[in-house]
Amino acid sequence: MNELLEIENLTKLYTSGYVWTEKVVAVDNVSLSIKKSEIFCLVGGSGSGKTTIGNIILGLIKPTSGKIILNGRDIYSYNRKAYWKKVQAVFQDPYSSFNFFYTISKPLNDAFNLLEDVPSKEEKKKIIKTAFEKIGMNPDEIMGRYPHQLSGGQMQRILIARSFILHPHLLIADELTSMIDASTRVAVLNELLRLKEEEELSVLFITHDLAQAYYIGDRIAIMEKGKIVESGLVEEVIFSPKHSYTKSLIASVPPLHGRWKL
Amino acid sequence: MDKDLLLIENLRGYYKGIFGVVRAVDGVSLRVREGEKVGVAGESGCGKSSFAQLITGTTMPLLHYEGGAVRVNGYDIWKISPEVLRKEVKCKLISYVPQAMLNSLNPVKKIKEFIADMLRERTGCRYSVKNARKVAAQHFERLGLDANVLDLYPHELSGGMVQRSIIAISTIASPQLLIMDEPTSALDVSSQKKVIKMMIDIQRKGVIKSLVCIAHDLSALNQLCDRIVIMYAGKFVESGEGDDVTGNPLHPYTKALMGSLLPLEKETKYKSLSSIPGVVPDLRYPSLGCRFYDRCGRRMKICKVEDPPEIIKGKRIVKCWIYKKGGL
Amino acid sequence: MSGRVELLLKNKKLQVYLGIAIIIIMLGLVGPFFTRDPSKILVGGIYESPSSEFLLGTDMAGRDIFAQLCNAIRDSLMVGIIAGFSAVGIAIIIGGVLAYKGGIIDEGANVITNVFLTLPQLVILMVVASLLGKRSLIIVAILIGLFSWPWMARSIRSQLLSLKERKFVDLCRISGKSDFVIVVKEILPNMLAYIFLLLIIGISSAVIVESGISVLGLGPTEGFTLGKMLNLVIRHEAVQQGIWWYFIPPGLVLVVFTGSLLMITAVIDDVLNPKTREI
Numbered sequence A: 001m002n003e004l005l006e007i008e009n010l011t012k013l014y015t016s017g018y019v020w021t022e023k024v025v026a027v028d029n030v031s032l033s034i035k036k037s038e039i040f041c042l043v044g045g046s047g048s049g050k051t052t053i054g055n056i057i058l059g060l061i062k063p064t065s066g067k068i069i070l071n072g073r074d075i076y077s078y079n080r081k082a083y084w085k086k087v088q089a090v091f092q093d094p095y096s097s098f099n100f101f102y103t104i105s106k107p108l109n110d111a112f113n114l115l116e117d118v119p120s121k122e123e124k125k126k127i128i129k130t131a132f133e134k135i136g137m138n139p140d141e142i143m144g145r146y147p148h149q150l151s152g153g154q155m156q157r158i159l160i161a162r163s164f165i166l167h168p169h170l171l172i173a174d175e176l177t178s179m180i181d182a183s184t185r186v187a188v189l190n191e192l193l194r195l196k197e198e199e200e201l202s203v204l205f206i207t208h209d210l211a212q213a214y215y216i217g218d219r220i221a222i223m224e225k226g227k228i229v230e231s232g233l234v235e236e237v238i239f240s241p242k243h244s245y246t247k248s249l250i251a252s253v254p255p256l257h258g259r260w261k262l
Numbered sequence B: 001m002d003k004d005l006l007l008i009e010n011l012r013g014y015y016k017g018i019f020g021v022v023r024a025v026d027g028v029s030l031r032v033r034e035g036e037k038v039g040v041a042g043e044s045g046c047g048k049s050s051f052a053q054l055i056t057g058t059t060m061p062l063l064h065y066e067g068g069a070v071r072v073n074g075y076d077i078w079k080i081s082p083e084v085l086r087k088e089v090k091c092k093l094i095s096y097v098p099q100a101m102l103n104s105l106n107p108v109k110k111i112k113e114f115i116a117d118m119l120r121e122r123t124g125c126r127y128s129v130k131n132a133r134k135v136a137a138q139h140f141e142r143l144g145l146d147a148n149v150l151d152l153y154p155h156e157l158s159g160g161m162v163q164r165s166i167i168a169i170s171t172i173a174s175p176q177l178l179i180m181d182e183p184t185s186a187l188d189v190s191s192q193k194k195v196i197k198m199m200i201d202i203q204r205k206g207v208i209k210s211l212v213c214i215a216h217d218l219s220a221l222n223q224l225c226d227r228i229v230i231m232y233a234g235k236f237v238e239s240g241e242g243d244d245v246t247g248n249p250l251h252p253y254t255k256a257l258m259g260s261l262l263p264l265e266k267e268t269k270y271k272s273l274s275s276i277p278g279v280v281p282d283l284r285y286p287s288l289g290c291r292f293y294d295r296c297g298r299r300m301k302i303c304k305v306e307d308p309p310e311i312i313k314g315k316r317i318v319k320c321w322i323y324k325k326g327g328l
Numbered sequence C: 001m002s003g004r005v006e007l008l009l010k011n012k013k014l015q016v017y018l019g020i021a022i023i024i025i026m027l028g029l030v031g032p033f034f035t036r037d038p039s040k041i042l043v044g045g046i047y048e049s050p051s052s053e054f055l056l057g058t059d060m061a062g063r064d065i066f067a068q069l070c071n072a073i074r075d076s077l078m079v080g081i082i083a084g085f086s087a088v089g090i091a092i093i094i095g096g097v098l099a100y101k102g103g104i105i106d107e108g109a110n111v112i113t114n115v116f117l118t119l120p121q122l123v124i125l126m127v128v129a130s131l132l133g134k135r136s137l138i139i140v141a142i143l144i145g146l147f148s149w150p151w152m153a154r155s156i157r158s159q160l161l162s163l164k165e166r167k168f169v170d171l172c173r174i175s176g177k178s179d180f181v182i183v184v185k186e187i188l189p190n191m192l193a194y195i196f197l198l199l200i201i202g203i204s205s206a207v208i209v210e211s212g213i214s215v216l217g218l219g220p221t222e223g224f225t226l227g228k229m230l231n232l233v234i235r236h237e238a239v240q241q242g243i244w245w246y247f248i249p250p251g252l253v254l255v256v257f258t259g260s261l262l263m264i265t266a267v268i269d270d271v272l273n274p275k276t277r278e279i
Helices: A050-057 A080-086 A105-114 A121-134 A152-166 A182-199 A210-216 A234-239 A244-251 B048-056 B082-093 B111-123 B129-142 B147-151 B159-170 B189-204 B218-224 B242-247 B252-258 B266-270 B301-305 B322-326 C002-010 C012-029 C065-101 C103-118 C121-131 C137-164 C167-173 C179-215 C226-235 C244-272
Strands: A003-016 A022-035 A039-044 A065-070 A087-090 A170-174 A202-207 A219-224 A227-233 B004-017 B020-033 B037-041 B063-072 B094-097 B177-181 B210-215 B227-232 B235-241 B310-313 B316-319
Touching: A003 A050, A003 A202, A022 A039, A022 A050, A022 A202, A022 A227, A039 A050, A039 A182, A039 A210, A050 A170, A050 A202, A080 A087, A080 A105, A087 A152, A105 A121, A105 A152, A105 C167, A121 A152, A152 A182, A170 A182, A182 A202, A182 A210, A182 B252, A202 A210, A210 A234, A210 B266, A219 A234, A219 A244, A227 A234, A227 A244, A234 B266, A244 B189, B004 B048, B004 B210, B020 B048, B020 B063, B020 B210, B020 B235, B037 B048, B037 B189, B037 B218, B048 B063, B048 B094, B048 B177, B048 B210, B082 B094, B082 B111, B094 B159, B111 B129, B111 B147, B111 B159, B129 B147, B129 B159, B159 B177, B159 B189, B177 B189, B189 B210, B189 B218, B210 B218, B218 B227, B218 B242, B227 B242, B227 B252, B235 B242, B235 B252, B310 B322, C002 C012, C002 C244, C012 C065, C012 C244, C065 C103, C065 C137, C065 C179, C065 C226, C065 C244, C103 C137, C121 C137, C121 C179, C137 C179, C167 C179, C179 C226, C179 C244, C226 C244
Parallel strands: A039 A202, A039 A219, A087 A170, A170 A202, B037 B210, B037 B227, B094 B177, B177 B210
Antiparallel strands: A003 A022, A003 A065, A219 A227, B004 B020, B004 B063, B227 B235, B235 B316, B310 B316
């Protein structure tokens, strides 16, 4: 079976108030599937529901209805720790992802918590060293530092290294690069591409940036107001868009060379 | 020959605190003529937001003016009294919209109430909310915005609409120069396009004479501005016409930056793109030479010890030793 | 973190206030070992004015007032510390752990907090006090603590809710950490400075509340606190008789001690708040 993750008719409603209730539809009957060793991009503006889908897949939020199936099993049938060994995440804001009270080694050491046989101190050090080598950093220089001493790009790459420790099957990358400088973004994206090739990792790449989605993605789904309006292979959707929203989205991306006629 | 609206000469501004002295803006010069739209592009930590604060005379507590001149219409804003600065410059000449303004609006005030407050401050006259709304409605319609927005609260509007309202509000008194810090970075692409169009319109329609826009997104900046200045580690490293700078970058930093950007073109997927290695230098201990030295692929011995000169060729300026020897 | 502690200790204002508070605390901790037995009557004359032998003179029964003061400080401190720690402890559980759980547990905790907030602390303390025949220092301390936690729980809860939004909390969740571990090891350390402030405020306000009920005679039945000293002062009309060495010290110590504690919190906030930090 080639499908790693299948989402069927996923809906998430938020209701506020107890007497006069207001309903907000965050995710509206969304279905999609992610293959093994694939980078699937979920693109939309703010409020499109893409982050909510990511959080539901991660088990941080419960859906209102619908099914999510990982490797043939409903995700709620998994033991939580076993599930999180298979599905991990890197979030948008690197400064928010680290607890400033501790050094940057904390989230890495915490990750070992998920393994059934917790490795010894030496083994942990070795695993961390290998993970760091894959992102081109030296752990001896960096492990003792505090988050405020590093740049955003470095912090994101360390969080990606955390996934190397766990070898998950699916990585949810939620706007992973939007808070990193343009000049360092490419390094982080290349990291993900390498993970896909070397570790057979699948990535759900959530973004609002079409160009990054195109650079890194295999397939793409465009979301608007909780629904998927168009999906398919990345080259087809971006260079031969069919839905009006997709078309307007593409037309709004400022070209690097050449001017709009405004 | 167009008149210079804004003339900045060798401006310096440092952050001073218990962490030491950070030389955030270290000797930058710029001329903005009447009718020009100039963009200052740079990444995080390059000093562009500090630069924006220094040229408007509104600096945050730890940022100090250290030297240089900022001349607007005959006034040197760092040499006049705060009274004159407020009355003459800030109300009539320069309008400044800081970063993330759209998140800082008082959520319990309607848009028209902001405008009433602002008009009272700027003109010193008493404006009732009704009168303010009248004045604002005219201005909004002139700029192509729906005047009904005035009766709403900020949270009832989309991010793009709030930002456009803010731009409209900041130009009601027809300032000569509008300075914007990251006007579109919190918006999605469709709103961004609308905001850029609005800023072009404002200048085209004569509501303002010139515009200075500070941002990190080069492509968006290029759509808006005529001239682009690239800032790195507190210095301006290159400037020229937008398409010239993006199409034919001269400074190694600009080249590396262009080589790491992702335009939405078919070839992008198959290009070998790479990030700029290394990190921005610590501006508490800046080197005497070129600040890009550690990350530059074309560095020479002299770059390490001497600050590069500014080489001028026509409309282009580059601050790099490479161009000294043989010229452009 | 140690950098901030260093910064605080270098601050001159803090050194002064801390010095004052420590002197008073020392009087309470060490004083009782070096002074006479405060309950022994007729060690001197009656209402003797201060001299080199009796630093604060004697009272109406010839007891050493300075000795009384030291013991009173010690007992008042004990009540203050127990009450302060209990209040903060309860606030951390209700405003911290329960608030983190969210949903109906948080709602329930909120209701309890609001109910306790509206209860008139002094009235209830007085009623309970009059019902209990014997009131030890510890019981009184816990009672006082039971009424000071609500506002602390509120502030802890609001800070916790904003810290909960940070992504490192989500990362801990997907690393399989339990809620309790997350609150105690991830979130609370970020609030250490604030919790420390809460403790100081809790202790100083508890000392004052205890003095208040003791003056009325409703304080602890055992022990001897500053409030009880003031109670004696009033009963024996020391003010009207002009016995200044009897009625001034306890009140003065109360004011100076709680005042210096509150000034310490003001200085800490001033120094650590990144927006008001001076060069």
